[in-house]
Amino acid sequence: DAGVIQSPRHEVTEMGQEVTLRCKPISGHDYLFWYRQTMMRGLELLIYFNNNVPIDDSGMPEDRFSAKMPNASFSTLKIQPSEPRDSAVYFCASSRGGTGFRGYTFGSGTRLTVV
């Protein structure tokens, strides 16, 4: 298996622009998680899906952030409009049957820089 695949690896954009981050989870995994990592706040859970349905989006910082999972093999995290404080590394992770038993498999992340 190729693991969790995220694209792009790096994204530099201007403030106010729309940014879309993409994630392909491991085949057969029914949970998908989006995390944000910054020096100040560490790893923050933004949202997670179970069987393509958003379960908990309480970590999404603002209405500027939205996430979708149209099918079991693809998810997007969109920021519109982007701001410099959104600069961070965004990780996608997937799991089979929930974290209690197996933990997550993480992607390599997308490093977002908003200038």
Place this chain on the structure above:
Amino acid sequence: AQSVTQPDIHITVSEGASLELRCNYSYGATPYLFWYVQSPGQGLQLLLKYFSGDTLVQGIKGFEAEFKRSQSSFNLRKPSVHWSDAAEYFCAVGQNTGNQFYFGTGTSLTVIP
């Protein structure tokens, strides 16, 4: 509420020396405990995990961790550190219900020759 504390922000060890990274958790029931490693510019890789049974668990890359319920700890150890072990290490606790995962703030490991 569940939480994970990694009291050491940064640790420096000499190559070949032993290593212990501390992790304390707060959780009402038996936790599911994990250690992840993050190399620079990479995602998090699972090193090992504890669910139940033997309190000493072996992981990849020669790492092990011991679950001590009385101390609410799950410290990570390695007998002899290699330069390639330099990375950020995260302890995490999972629930047996629901799907929340709580990460510690991480410990950055530097290995000197």
